[in-house]
């Protein structure tokens with residue numbers, strides 16, 4: 001495969017899951033991609049991540065399937081429980097025919113483990129830390145893009161902004177527009193797993209839904225840790241920063257009165273943090289010339305469908321295939337955006353809507369929600385599978401061949 005003309009040297013701003021995945025996929029196709037990360041070292045937060053089959057297909061294409069299998073956990077069911085009674089409102093199997101129908105299994109991983117896997121897939125010489133993007137200029141004559149990292153400046157044939165929800169590249173392309181605080185705050189914590197906990201908590205993805213909040217827990221790191229994400233609606237976020245350390249007591253206070261079995265788990269939470277959840281509306285266009293966006297920089301979304309990082313990985317695959325397809329770099333970036341913008345915009349809005357449904361407060365609304373969940377879990381299996389097809393069945397390789405006109 002030949003690289004798109006003008007895509008010779010590609011700068012990726014941001015070394016999160018999206019940026020590293022893009023670097024690995026581009027380099028796999030012979031394109032010289034380099035990553036610039038602002039932090040002094042590559043690192044990820046101590047939290048879990050759900051990787052649905054559509055993301056697993058991207059990781060497998062990088063040869064990371066075995067590593068994912070070794071470090072990840074494959075949940076048996078998706079179980080939704082009532083906040084107070086703990087009764088399972090719905091239970092859906094996510095192994096066996098689920099894997100076959102969508103072309104890959106569902107995994108739960110520790111973010112740091114996935115980040116390490118991706119780091120290992122990129123040559124160290126292509127990775128630069130302590131490099132915070134501070135300026136960006138496009139040359140109208142030759143299309144090249146000059147990036148500034150403080151005093152240092154360098155020219156590139158193409159630039160990918162994978163620098164997250166507060167993206168600097170997005171600001172240079174689209175102006176200054178702050179993300180919106182959604183009125184949701186997420187506690188993230190880990191529980192070390194012992195035999196007693198293992199007996200009490202099944203190897204499922206469990207969601208407890210209640211008025212104004214929900215709690216998700218699942219195993220990561222081969223089952224040695226239980227990851228907790230506990231979301232609470234709140235009217236304000238007093239802190240300037242969007243993340244802060246929290247005490248276990250804050251978590252327990254936020255979910256006081258919830259099911260006793262759940263509280264027994266929360267009582268053992270360690271490494272507790274609190275994150276303000278922001279999102280943005282879908283953009284009508286992502287890039288210009290030889291610059292574009294990827295992952296949260298392009299389409300930050302609420303985590304309620306567990307698709308933000310997975311969408312970044314899908315983006316990375318389509319981007320790499322488009323640039324490798326051999327056309328002009330600016331055209332290749334537009335082909336990439338065309339292939340991705342509608343899907344990611346739909347999922348941004350669907351994630352927002354899911355939050356509303358999970359957090360309903362009145363008895364009438366929760367009865368209606370629970371009846372729908374129960375009914376859906378009792379659907380015939382093929383109907384259930386069909387409903388998830390557009391999200392989990394998405395095949396990046398097929399979509400890329402459609403976008404670039406090449407054979408899969």
Ligand SMILES: Cc1cc2nc3c(=O)[nH]c(=O)nc-3n(C[C@H](O)[C@H](O)[C@H](O)COP(=O)(O)OP(=O)(O)OC[C@H]3O[C@@H](n4cnc5c(N)ncnc54)[C@H](O)[C@@H]3O)c2cc1C
Nearest residue numbers: 014016017018038050133163164295296303306308309310
């Ligand atoms: C509570 C919670 C739970 C979630 N659960 C899931 C889940 O289960 N599954 C899932 O798929 N998604 C999940 N997500 C979403 C997921 O975390 C994000 O969508 C994903 O991390 C986005 O990756 P990214 O690489 O685009 O951005 P980021 O991970 O934000 O990485 C951006 C990188 O760019 C760097 N950077 C920023 N500015 C600059 C600059 N000026 N110069 C250089 N570098 C810069 C940053 O330091 C960072 O390393 C969750 C999110 C939250 C908040």
